[in-house]
Amino acid sequence: MKGFIGPQSRNGLDLHCKIKNLFHHPYLLYMYNFGPVFVQEPDDLIFAVDSEEKKVMMACEARGNPKPTYSWLINSTEVDVEDDFRYSLIDGNLIITNASEAVDYGVYQCRAENSLGIVLSRDALLQFAYLGAFSGRTRGAVSVREGQGVVLMCAPPPHSPDIIYSWVFNEFPSFVAEDSRRFISQETGNLYISKVQPSDVGSYICLVKNTVTNARVLSPPTPLTLKTDGVMGEYEPKIEVHFPPTVMAAKGVTVRLECFALGNPVPTITWRKMNGNIPKKARLRKSQAVLEIPNIQLEDSGSYECKAENSRGGTAFRGYLQWISMINDTQLDSGEQLRWECKATGKPRPSYRWLRNGAPLSPQNRVEMVNGELIIHRVQQTDSGMYQCVAENKYGAIYSSGELKILASAPMFKTTSVKVIATVGKDVSLECRPQASPKPRVSWRKGDRRIQPSKRIILLRNNTLRIINSSRSDEGSYVCRAENQFGSAEKTTALLVKEAMRVELSPSRVEVTVGESVVLSCKAIHDPSLDVSFLWLLNSQPLNFQKEGGHFEYIQTQSSTADLMIRSILLKHAGKYGCRVQTSADTVYAEAELLVRGPPGPPGVVIVEEITDTTATLSWSHGVDNHSPITAYNVQARSPFSLGWQTVRTDPEPVTGDMESAMAVELNPWVDYEFRVVATNAIGTGDPSAPSRAVRTKEAGKYCFASWHHGIIEDCTMCT
Incomplete structure (x- = not known):
């Protein structure tokens, strides 16, 4: 089999060739034998010790024929799945029950094996997230002079990984606020007060939070007191x-x-x-x-x-x-160039050296190393491996590592034959996307004739063949051929060109009144050999016929026509209705506008601009008229003595639809009133505006002592 790479090296590095295109061809998986290839490798994992789930799973999956078997390494030692009941394998996944940091912390590798070879996964670090408790031992008081600086020690409990520090002052949740005088180090956890003041006296508790589990624990309190033997003088x-x-x-x-x-x-x-x-x-x-x-x-x-x-x-x-500039894992096609840059700063200036699979790498025919830069020309399968750049001076060294994988495989298509339907006059693209490494050479032919690019037939950079303004003469069988040094493959595309579809939506604009019904009809004129589907939308959103309370009904009397019935129309049904029609050749969209006439919306907020003992001057703004002009406004008021909202007399009277102010008259003195306005048009009366703020009419010059019945003045018995 061309392009097959045999068993891997045994130094713990994944040096396999990923023949990716085999993954997409089930027939070939059974037709050929091939060594294990990882589909999923384990990732670094942090396990919360106090979590309800007491199991850790390190994931691993590989493909191969024969089917691979799996084993695992921890810190380069094989995990004993047979004799240690805490370990089990489900497919390639390693399950650890009752995992503990003392035994299970470390670097894991998955090993997949069949008769053709062995591959080792990348390293995966298993860490444990936990947060212990502070020592319960009482902490002694810290006593300083006023003006002196002080450091309160946190002494955090055992933890993993990082924690966040804060301090509680006197009682939870009163936290110490950092400023120019107080600082909490996230390195040590200690609280630093540069100059102690009397207001600092109290009890201090260190609170730590685990960044993974969010668990929190509190330290015993540390009392801070002031000495009575004087004030600390100034010091540098x-x-x-x-x-x-x-x-x-x-x-x-x-x-x-x-x-x-x-x-x-x-x-x-x-x-x-x-x-x-x-x-x-x-x-x-x-x-x-x-x-x-x-x-x-x-x-x-x-x-x-x-x-x-x-x-x-x-x-x-x-x-x-x-x-330091780190290098990253890299995948290259056979024959490409690798360029890794590893740069560091330091005093003295660092020197550089490179390792491959742990052994020193030296310059040779295709390998260059200059000032921390590694260049490998025309990479080959033997160049695969784990590389490290070491930057060092007399004070120490920094390591940066990355894996180089070289891909090599013959071209292969996911599907070898497809059918594309286009419409006359439209552009059409025929894709050619083989999986291959290195990148293959691609050519096109129609039937037995090689296609030469022209103004109307263009070969794009991604090997797609684009035909401009397609016509019936473009119909036929198009073959894409991909070839590299490992082999070749072909994909055939059958192109059919149909007449373009037209869509008629009627009526294109319609006005209805609330409560009425209407039918919108959508008709498609298309090639009869193609199936057609319809989708109705309102304001660009698909209609959900089940959730619209029976107002909408989809009616399809024949295959090329779909009607939309809208019953008992509401104001919210106004908008733009779209009919999207689709065949395997094209999609066409048509739109109609539905206007709904109804009672007016509520006027804008009512403002009381002036108040006397018996009048109130009011203003408001127009609300929506819902496609029917406002003819009149009704002014209403309520007070503690009225039965709800009552219409009041106005000046002028009536208040016509083009007005935005009026005076409410014949009000009672020294009474709290709220006002609102209701609009009317030819369809009906709408909802009222929001109430105005409550206002009180002025005190009258004369006072009437009246009898009241159900909040209504019945008789003025005496006036002064």
């Missing part, structure tokens, strides 16, 4: 928190540098980069105590200084940010 800053002298950072990561000082007065922290400027993308956090540099690049490396100053003096700390 002392840096208590700083970043390491050398910070290693890979390209693209975010670096966080901490710096905080104790002192009286409270020190000011400033940052600078020696021989350059702080990157513009850098962010200062926590009142200058944290310098955060995202997406580290080569130009960000160098020496950084944080300086703490107050009126008594200053002190500084410097550290070096060392940068």
Whole structure:
């Protein structure tokens, strides 16, 4: 079988050739024998120890003929599935029951094997996420003078992986707020107070949170008290928190540098980069105590200084940010060129060397190594393997690793014959997408005649054949042939060209009144050899006939016509109705507009512009007329003495539909009123506006003592 690569190396590296196109051809899977090829390899995994699920699954799947068998390695030692009941295999997946960090933490590899060879998966690290409890031992009080600096130790419990620190002051959930005087280091977890004040006296509790499980635990309280033997005088800053002298950072990561000082007065922290400027993308956090540099690049490396100053003096700390450009896993076709760049910064300037499968790599005919750059010309299958770049100086070394996989296989198509139906006058594309490595040469022919590109027939870069303005004469059998050094394959496309479909939707515009019904008819004129399907839409959204309360009904009396019946129309049914018609050749869309006349919508909010003892001047804005002009407005009011909303007299009277203000008259003095407005048109009366704010009429010049019955003034018995 051309392109087959035999058994793999036994050094733990996956050096197989992925013959990807076999995966898509079930017949060939049984026709040929081939060695194991991974479909799924295990990934790094963090297992929460306190989770309800007590099992860990490391996933692995491979294809091969004969069918592969599986085994697993942990830290290069074979897992004993037979004798250790905690381990079991389901297909290729390793299941670990009652997993524990002491026994199961480590690097795992899946091994797939059949009679033709063995492959080892990539490394997968299994870690355990947990958060222990703080020691229950009582913490002693910390006593300092006012004005003195203090460090409260967190002493976090055992944990994995990282945790986030915060501090509770006196009682939960009162948290310590960081500022220029107080700082919580996310490296040590300690709370630093540069200058203690009387308000700081109290109980402090360290709270830690696991970043994976979100579990939280609290430390025993640490009391902070003030000594009574005087106040601490001013003193120069002392840096208590700083970043390491050398910070290693890979390209693209975010670096966080901490710096905080104790002192009286409270020190000011400033940052600078020696021989350059702080990157513009850098962010200062926590009142200058944290310098955060995202997406580290080569130009960000160098020496950084944080300086703490107050009126008594200053002190500084410097550290070096060392940068390395990492290499990544790469897949290449046989014959292509590999170019990996590995760059690092440091003092002294680092030197570089390369390893392949753990052994030193030397320059040779196709291999170049210059200043950290590795170039391999015309890669071959023997170049596959695990590569490492080592950047080192007298202070240490940084490793960057990546896997190189070389692909090699003959061309193969998922399907070898397809049918494409086009319409006259439209452009049509015939695809040719073989799976092959290296990339194959592609040619087209129609029947026995090789196709030569022209203004109307274009061969695109992705090997697709595009025919512009297709006609009946373009019908026929088109063959795409793909070929490389490992073999060749062909795909046949039968092209049929049909007359373009037309769609008629009637009526194209219709006006109806609320409660009426209407029928929209959609007719397709198309090639009779093609099946046709219809889809109705309202405002570009497909209609759901089951959820519309019986208002819509789909009616298809013949294969080329579909009607839409809309019954008992509501205002919300107004809009643009689309009919989308589809055949295997093309899709056509037509649209009609439905306008629904109905009672007006509510007017805009009512504003009381002026109030007297018996009148209120009101204004509002027009609401929607729902395709029927507003003819009149009705002004209504309510008070604590009325039975709901009552129509009030107005000036002018009546209030016509073109007006937006009126005066309510004959109101009672010293009464709280709300007002609203209702619009009317030829269809009916709409919903009222929202009520105005409550207002009180003015006090009258004369007072009437009246008898009341059900909130209505019946008789004025005495006036003064």
